[in-house]
Amino acid sequence: MLENGWDTFEIGTILRPFEGAVTDIVNTLPEHRNYSKSNSFSISVADWRIEKPLLNLEECIHCQFCWIYCPDMSIISREKKMVTIDFDHCKGCGICVEVCPTNALLMFPEQMDEAEALSNWPQEENTKVKEN
Amino acid sequence: MTQIKAKTKNLKNFSTSTERFEGSNLLCPGCAHSIIVREVLNATDDNLILAASTGCLEVCTAVYPHTSWDASWIHIGFENGSSAVAGAEAMHKALKKKGRLKQPERTPKFVAFGGDGATYDIGFQWISGCFERGHDMMYVCLDNEVYANTGGQRSSSTPIGASATTSPAGRTSYGEKRNKKDIMAIMAAHGAPYVAQVAPNKWKDMVKKIQTGFATEGPVFINAMSACTTEWKFAPEDTIAISDLATESLVFPLYEIIDGTELNITYRPKNVIPVRDYLGAQGRFKHLFSKQYEYLIDEWQSRVDAKWEYLQRREEARV
Numbered sequence: 001m002l003e004n005g006w007d008t009f010e011i012g013t014i015l016r017p018f019e020g021a022v023t024d025i026v027n028t029l030p031e032h033r034n035y036s037k038s039n040s041f042s043i044s045v046a047d048w049r050i051e052k053p054l055l056n057l058e059e060c061i062h063c064q065f066c067w068i069y070c071p072d073m074s075i076i077s078r079e080k081k082m083v084t085i086d087f088d089h090c091k092g093c094g095i096c097v098e099v100c101p102t103n104a105l106l107m108f109p110e111q112m113d114e115a116e117a118l119s120n121w122p123q124e125e126n127t128k129v130k131e132n
Numbered sequence: 133m134t135q136i137k138a139k140t141k142n143l144k145n146f147s148t149s150t151e152r153f154e155g156s157n158l159l160c161p162g163c164a165h166s167i168i169v170r171e172v173l174n175a176t177d178d179n180l181i182l183a184a185s186t187g188c189l190e191v192c193t194a195v196y197p198h199t200s201w202d203a204s205w206i207h208i209g210f211e212n213g214s215s216a217v218a219g220a221e222a223m224h225k226a227l228k229k230k231g232r233l234k235q236p237e238r239t240p241k242f243v244a245f246g247g248d249g250a251t252y253d254i255g256f257q258w259i260s261g262c263f264e265r266g267h268d269m270m271y272v273c274l275d276n277e278v279y280a281n282t283g284g285q286r287s288s289s290t291p292i293g294a295s296a297t298t299s300p301a302g303r304t305s306y307g308e309k310r311n312k313k314d315i316m317a318i319m320a321a322h323g324a325p326y327v328a329q330v331a332p333n334k335w336k337d338m339v340k341k342i343q344t345g346f347a348t349e350g351p352v353f354i355n356a357m358s359a360c361t362t363e364w365k366f367a368p369e370d371t372i373a374i375s376d377l378a379t380e381s382l383v384f385p386l387y388e389i390i391d392g393t394e395l396n397i398t399y400r401p402k403n404v405i406p407v408r409d410y411l412g413a414q415g416r417f418k419h420l421f422s423k424q425y426e427y428l429i430d431e432w433q434s435r436v437d438a439k440w441e442y443l444q445r446r447e448e449a450r451v
Contacts, residue, residue, distance in 0.1 A: 006196050015199040017154075025202055026177045029150055033202075040156040040193070040200040048161065064147040068335050069372050071166040073155040080144040089155025093162035094369030 017041075029078075041089075045072075049092035051107045054117045055085055060104035066096035136177055140339045149174035157200040158192040162368025164358040164375065165189050165274050167332040172243065172272060172354075173203070175342040179240035180204065181220050185213030185255055187247035188281045189274060204240075211255040217244040218267040225268075241346055242269040248289035249279045252313050263322040263351040270345050270352040273315065276360035284363045288313040293428050294416045296363070301419040306428060311435075319353040320389040326350075328388035328398075331357040333375035337386055337398050344388075357384045365415025377410040382440050387447075395446045407433045 004013075017039040018025075025033070035041045060082050067075045067082070074090035076083045082104075097105045108117045140146050152173045159166050165188060173180065180203040184190040190207050193200040208216045221242040227233045246255055251273040259271055278296055279285040286296035291312045295301035299308040320327045326348040330338040338356070345352035359374045361367070366374055378384040379399060386399040408429055411417040420428050 004197075009196060013196075015194070015197060017199055017202050025152065026150060038197055038199055039154060039202070040195075040198040041154040043156045043198060045156050045158070062144065064143040067147045068143060068171070069167060069332075071159065071161075071163050071371070072157075073151050073153065073166075073170065077147045080147055086155065091161035093371075094367075095162055095371055098369045099372055 044088040045091050046088055049087075049090065049110050051092050051094070052087065052090065052110050052112075053085060053092070053094065053096050053105050054108050054112075054114055055082060056104050056106075056118060056121050057082065058104075059102045059121070061102055063101060065099040065101065066105060069095050069099050071095065136175070136343065140175065140336070140343070143335070146174065146335075146339070152180070152202040153193075154200040154202060156198075158195055159188065160362055160368070162361040162371045163188070164276070164332050164360070164371050165192075167371070168272070168274060168330075168338075168356045168358055169245070171332060171335055171338050172342050175339045176241055176346050178346070179238055181217065181224075181240045181242050182206070183208060183213040183216040183220075183244045185244070185246035185250035186210040186281070187245075187250050187274070188276075189245055189247065191281055210250055212258050213244040213246050213250065214255060214259045214262045214269075214271055217242045217269050218262040218265070221267050221269050242267070244269065244271045246271070246273055247279075247281065248273060248275045248277060249281075249287045251275075252288045252315055259319075259353075260322065263319065263324050263353070266350050268349055268351070270342075270354060272354045272356055274358040275315075275355055276358040276363065277312070278360060278363045280360050280363045289315070293411075293420050293425070293432065295419060296416070301425075306419065306425045307416075315355055316353075316387075316389065319355075320392045322351075323392045324351050324353055325391055326388065327353045327355075327392075329355045329357075329384070329386055331375050331379050331384055331386060333372050334379060334386060334399055341388060341398070363416065365418075366413060370413070374410075374413055377405065377413055381405045381407050381410040382436050383407060383410050385440060385443055387443055393451055395443065395450075397443055397447050407436050 015038045016036050019034045019036045062081050067077045072089045072091055074086040076086055094107050097107050153169050182203055182205040184207055194207050206216050228236055275289055277289045279287050284296055285298040286308050289312055290296055290308045293307050295307040301307040316327055316329055326345050328341040330341050359371050380401045387397045389395050411420055419425055
């Protein structure tokens with residue numbers, strides 16, 4: 001199907017999100033799914049981003065607010081714990097940072113190194129949250 | 133169903149849901165549409181047959197040759213997302229009756245999505261038909277109060293005073309002149325077994341209503357407030373904050389109507405905030421804060437107060 005251009009496909013075209021047969025998708029984690037090239041999971045919108053959210057697991061209380069409110073399914077949570085951020089799908093909207101009750105998530109310039117951000121995690125904002 | 137209900141008891145449990153809606157769709161950063169769609173899809177473990185009418189959700193999640201849906205999903209015209217799903221539901225019922233289903237034990241849920249343009253205006257006749265025929269399906273309206281997909285034209289959901297591209301605010305106009313259509317009352321008047329209004333920021337309330345909808349036999353209508361960062365003119369990170377302002381100021385009250393009569397208010401804010409705060413947070417109402425149009429803000433407040441009073445009285449009267 002992917003061989004056809006947008007102006008050559010026929011009416012009634014079917015796009016299959018997975019390769020082969022799929023039986024129990026609701027109990028299959030994304031990392032175990034056999035995504036096809038047609039699934040938008042396989043592409044990236046990373047070039048939309050100017051700023052990126054970074055996760056500091058030391059500050060995280062695993063409340064999952066960022067998971068539920070992320071519009072791009074980019075907050076990866078496994079077994080009720082935050083794990084990481086999927087930077088292929090994150091558009092950098094910043095909702096996760098706004099809903100985070102602690103300072104576990106902050107926005108940084110796209111080019112900033114994660115290790116550098118974590119080593120200089122702002123402290124003063126911590127006190128500000130506590131005052132509130 | 134019991135298992136699912138236990139899953140949504142708290143957010144930590146709910147976060148064990150696996151997504152059936154994928155990232156790298158082309159919805160704007162901060163768009164509430166996908167927050168709503170995720171909450172709907174995660175509310176059930178059943179198989180799903182979905183349809184979407186033309187609108188932001190459809191054009192951004194099925195950009196050929198890619199799809200963001202890990203479920204059976206059909207795109208069809210602007211007006212007939214509802215009838216496509218109703219047709220699938222009727223076919224499923226007929227094949228089951230004839231014993232021709234390969235897996236008769238699998239009973240999928242049928243859901244149609246449409247924006248406010250497809251729901252309030254263009255697709256209204258089709259939705260009305262589906263509800264009149266009593267198909268066992270759910271219709272979810274992603275109500276962002278404007279034709280956002282085609283450039284921000286006003287729809288019959290656009291509230292009074294909002295500046296849209298076909299009702300712009302300026303020296304001689306304060307923007308949209310008409311009041312928002314009361315779609316909840318209209319759908320309830322069809323005698324639908326379940327009609328509910330939800331907002332994505334109140335996730336528990338929303339998931340509960342979606343699950344009630346799935347458990348209900350017959351047509352179910354869900355009106356979901358979907359804050360639009362582009363047309364409402366606010367920063368993408370503020371989507372949840374704006375949704376909070378809408379529910380806390382009662383501009384968008386959360387309630388349900390069962391069998392067309394029994395009305396229940398499902399969320400009562402502890403501290404009701406003034407409508408002024410909700411309007412002030414969005415660029416589309418910026419002009420209302422000029423001297424010339426400020427009287428409209430008071431009118432807004434009294435309209436919201438009157439509606440809240442009406443809802444409370446109806447809840448009490450049970451009619």
